[in-house]
Amino acid sequence: MEIPAGGETVSDAAPLRVAARQPVTVTLYFDRPTGPATFHAQAYARSFRADGDHRADRAGTAFTETTHSWYYLSDVEVTGGPRRPGTVVAFGDSITDGFGSTYDADHRWPDLLAERLAAAGTPRPVLNSGIGGNLLLHDSAWYGDRAGARFRRDVLDKPGVRSVILLEGLNDIGFSEVDLPTYKPNPQVSAEEVIAGYRELIALAHARGIKVVGGTILPFKGAEYHTPRSEAKRAAINEWIRTSGAFDAVVDFAEVMAAPSDPLRLNPAYDSGDFKHPNDAGYRRMAEAVDLATL
Template sequence: MGASLLALTAALAASGSGSAAAASDSAAASGSAARPAAAWSAGWAAPVQRPSEGFEDNWSLKGFADQTVRQVVRVTGGGTAARIRLSNRYGAEPLRIAGATIARSAGGAAVEGGSLRRLTFGHRGAVTIPAGGETASDAAPVRVAPFESLTVTLYFAEPTGPATFHAQAYATSYRAEGDHGADRTGGAFTETTHSWYYLSDVELSGGTGRRGSVVAFGDSITDGFGSSYDGNKRWPDRLAERLAAAGTPRPVLNSGIGGNLLLHDSPWYGDRAGARFGRDVLDKPGVRSVILLQGLNDIGFSEVDLPTYKPNPQVSAEQVIAGYRDLIARAHARGVRVVGATILPFKGAEYHTARSEAKRAAINEWIRTSGEFDAVVDFAEVMASPSDPLALDPAYDSGDHKHPNDAGYRRMAEAIDLDAL
């Protein structure tokens, strides 16, 4: 076992993971545990998108009716109480949540029985979220350690219509017919998908030694395309593990959306970066720094005429740089540090051309030399093939010549200077 993994294991043990957390749940449920702290910290987040079929099959367009959806998320913080945020941002009608629970995961769709809590909203077991709105649950007393997985289970008694969701979760979500929110086993959950629905945040309170959150903001490379399903091996996951192993644990939130554009909204790939930067970065609890990795799709989509690669106007390097400058100014106005990340090599990918390569080179040179970021991580350099700097290192290539594999995402996390955060 390597030194970093040993340190991570020790950090998790000290945080009260596993049996220690389970032993305290009965006290928390009975009210004898300390009252949750008023301050909330980010534990997990995912940016929401319009219902669509952009990648693999999902349930967003049809929505749900008399069905229960159980979703599994791994938090990068810890605490003694949790609450969730649900979004109906892209719903055309009010959304009725007939019941909701939260629990520690026992693997698959099963939960640890002693940790199961019914969630309330304003002390009521059901809630209606208006079209375009969101809501937060009340605090639920459930202990969770960093890097533990929670299940959030939602029951929809009435037809929801198309569902606000996050398309590329790289994690399995489960569906059952009828109301199974209180089930401890996963037997009823016979259908699966790789997306998250309505769930945008899990927030925690009651933890100790909190530091400011880090937000990873970008497109599919941040979202984790090419990583192992249910493996939590995206580069933001790896970065959170590095921080914990170094003795400086901090929540790391993944605000990547596959296919996302810096300058244009997409019906498949989310609102443009500038439109979602406030809610997906600046408004997160305790955010102190953001790592920006954007622009690949802006310079690439225009080179290929595919139905989902829309809008795809020709975008100049100068326009991408102007988009970055806007985000930097907005972050600095809120006291948030900005780490600029260079765009990875993508020679051999479907939209690599001499024109898109020239734009990448110009943007990366500006990121490295402009001095406008608080720090820079040169992903392009560390991920390049030793024999061809325009191509992704084959050892890190998931197979499409633009997205890393698990080893590549680990290398990206290793390239980040932790002091820069």
Template sequence: MRPSALRVGASLLALTAVTAASASASATARPGTAARPGTTWAAGWAAPVQRPSEGFEENWASTGFADQTVRQVVRVTGGGTAARIRLSNLYGTEPLRIAGATIARTASGASVEAGSLRRLTFGHRGAVTVPAGGEAASDAAPVRVAPFESLTVTLYFAEPTGPATFHAQAYAKSYRAEGDHGADRTGAAFTAGTHSWYYLSDVEVTGGTGRRGSVVAFGDSITDGFGSSYDANSRWPDLLAERLAAAGTPRPVLNSGIGGNLLLHDSPWYGDRAGARFRRDVLDKPGVRSVILLQGLNDIGFSEVDLPTYKPNPQVSAEQVIAGYRELIARAHARGIRVVGATILPFKGAEYHTARSEAKRAAINEWTRTSGEFDAVADFAEVMASPSDPLALDPAYDSGDHKHPNDAGYRRMAEAIDLDAL
């Protein structure tokens, strides 16, 4: 019999826009907004932002938008009676002008539920300018949403935006229309689509009941959901949130994965290194109580393949990856946040599997399991391994590239997490 899959270790911004790094872990609504003064905001949904780039599927990040409306659908894992959004211009080189914005409950595709559409304001104004490198939060909007319901956020860009801060791999469709269609109930005008999110970094909610602390899933493409079905919310963080709710312990689960992300180096294509983005993507999210860390595969793998996007790709040792883990653990513990360490999945047959990268994975996973430095361990490597070859993904869980799970594999990962460890 295999060992247990989890071992416990020893141990608004209304008129003003500020840098993402200075975002508060909790915020208070201004008087006159839809939420009362002193309102505590909870996480509903979030996505880490990236530099404009191309690759994978076609996206609109490099060209940006001009006299166009973008409609984006997100599923919240925490509900409430009012919501607000956060917009990021972190990688913009010019101020970003949002000429209008709305929020509504999603009907289907780009259409929204009748009677649910609300215009968003920023300091009681219908437009906002977000400085280069900054972010802005809307006022509260009275929109009721239950956990696991979807909200549609629509942004109108009257002026050219330039290249867009975005999240590349959303595994959910976003829509674009020519002209101003922020108040449309139907999706008829939204004739173009991509699978990325643009400028939208957070949806926060208030007015929910029985809240517990948020969980952040922090990692690379396996956390982001590569290989999962589009518009199905079948990434493992989504399924973990469903497990928590079914167990009677509902709480928001935020997905802070970026495809291709590295623990130790910034990438033009795959986001800032884990240590550089850990504050804004984990520590500064509302009410975070635990983080699940699954990172390091790309650090040990990129150096084995000479591809333009796999840069930088220096040889990285197991000891360097472990040192990166220790830094994140210390920073989380300093904020009273528990850290669950996840073992790196098998990847035999993938393009950067070599004897050298496999030896590094084995050493990193052994340290994760036995060091006692994590508060708990989710042994994804064990539960996802092929019964006939522990170095390879179980074929039943393989999306086809021998390193990313399919929907069934992501469900198995969510099942492997001890809910009490969170």
């Protein structure tokens, strides 16, 4: 089978019994070089590689190479089991993707939110649609389609979605403050433009009857792109998220993640070390901040 660049395909159904939150391993085989690979760069979970066709192997001894990225496979859809009240999509950038969390531990905040829902007796699918470096308003050669361009694919077209938690905008206001090749395009983006981007996504979701929970942008004082200008934009955007009424609900990540002595700085107890990405404890605090009743 050949899949054109930018295309996708769906496999036949596999009769595989899977328990709730049980990990699944999928083996892919390519009989010739594929060229550049579609991949999830910062998966924070291992993939295994080996030469040759090992689809029928029951042991993993041939897979001696590992990487923390996932290649080609974008979704595993599961059917059957009890009916759930609707899928939750966590939509955002590297903070949603789980950058800085422990490898192979599933300590991203969407993982921990799924655990909370199960512990509360209301288990629901929680999909992680975070992409490291993602921008709300611009496509990026490094970090993929802008949020508005991928929202249909990564939220609206997923089965059974009832709510989405939106946490985007940090990179839009931050990238313009640092001249790095990986941060291009990086035009100066106003708070009003970011808010217009939010309104676009809210309208798309509401047209499908999907709730939208707005997440305030976390503190990032000390990070490479924190400046008075980017901080002023964050403050204006967060005030709009909290007070506009445009979202169906708000989760104030900024408030719960701020340092007690400096609300502009990520709490050191929750900081992975770069002043903007949480550690495992921080991601747990983010999951705890979500009001389950709003989902």
